Amino acid sequence: MTAAAGPLAGVRVLELAGLAPTPFACTVLSDLGAEVLRIDRVGPARQAAAVQNPLTRGRRSAAVDLRRPGGATAVLRLVERADVLVEGFRPGVCERLGIGPEACLGRNPRLVYARLTGFGQDGPQAPRAGHDINYLALSGALHPMGPADGPPLPPLNYVADFGGGGMLLAVGILAALWERQRSGRGQVVDAAMTEGAALLTAVLHGLRAQGVWHEERGGNILDGSAPFYATYACADGRFVAVGAIEPQFWARLLAGLGVAPDELPPQLDRSGWPAVKARLAAVFATRTRDDWAQHFADTDACVTPVLSLGEAHRHPHNAARAAFTEVAGQLQPSPAPRFSRTPAAVGSPSPRPGEHTDAALADWGLSVAEITALRQDGAIGS
Secondary structure (H helix, E strand, O other), X not given: OOOOOOOOOOOEEEEEOOOOHHHHHHHHHHHOOOEEXXXXXXXXXXXXXXXXXXXXXXXXXXXXXXXXXXXXXXXXXXXXXXXXXXXXXXXXXXXXXXXXXXXXXXXXXXXXXXXEEOOOOOOOXXXXXXXXXHHHHHHOOOOOOXXXXXXXXXXXXXXXXXXXXXXXXXXXXXXXXXXXXXXXXXXXXXXXXXXXXXXXXXXXXXXXXXXXXXXXXXXXXXXXXXXXXXXXXXXXXXXXXXXOOOXXXXXXXXXXXXXXXXXXXXXXXXXXXXXXXXXXXXXXXXXXXXXXXXXXXXXOOOEEEOOOXXXXXXXXXXXXXXXXXXXXXXXXXXXXXXXXXXXXXXXXXXXXXXXOHHHHHHHOOOOHHHHHHHHXXXXXXX
16 A cells, blocks of 8 residues: 555554444545554455446455454454544443553554444433434424424435534544643544534524524524525526525625615615515526526626535536546546645545455564464454
8 A cells, every 4th residue: 555645644654444434434534644553343345346436545444253252353453553442432432442542542652543323322311222313302492493484404424424513523633632742642532423414503502692593494594594595496496506695796696686775774774685685586597597697607696506416526626626536537526625735635546344454463563473373263354
């Protein structure tokens, strides 16, 4: 495996394979230059080998059966060479397997042991199963989303799984690594998606304290109710997004649409929002999405086309910034953010589960005799 050159080059991460949030965190670390070794399960792969998964790119894979004593022994040996271990099991699972924080930090006191769960390692909800929508619901983040006359609508699984979960886990890992520079000691990072989702609502709590955010769904500035922060259908059935919050941007939007401000209620008059929104919707419906995008391209009216996943990479700005890249023939988002001296990069395509078992274990310090014994015991596979 070629040496990485990103800002995290030299950091070794041991990833216990899990679902979306933990692989995402490890992808972020890998893109930034860390060497990530993914510990996959022994047995049939869950996904077809031909399918490239952006959430597993840039690392090698070793197949280890954690249910066997030899599997736990192998992980503990790998921990000796690791800077970070990432796991996303329910609380107590790793302890029962013999690879919990106490055992791992006993082998390597400098280890950052990073754990991600829905509800955290303790508390009455900790042992329960859940998904993004449940974490959003409990955090208060789901309630404001959706129309006033309908149920709350989850924003796919972006907020709890990836924003409040995987991304915040990566932040916690980086913070623990920085602290280790001073103390010389590792520690446990307990990241909970419910708490991460709650943290992402900080701005709404601030607006609520100011009296400008209402508990009722709909009728708030950022929830799609305001005519200056909403999407509008165009003549071709596609959409534009409008984010003209500030008065100067609102004025430029109205000028671009040919609507006189004195014909409308004041911008922040909530009682007039439905009528203003209907007026703007009628104008936007007269031209296609791309016509409007071109019309507003050189203005600060905060109007952009709503692009599909298949369109986004072709937008001139995204193309100029290389915001998307091809990995093994599949289009994927490029690493982010950018660095002036140590650029992030996709290290390699997604591995097949267990593809690098013997070579990776050897590179991480296991002897040929140890690897042979593990294979004979059925603790590792390919």
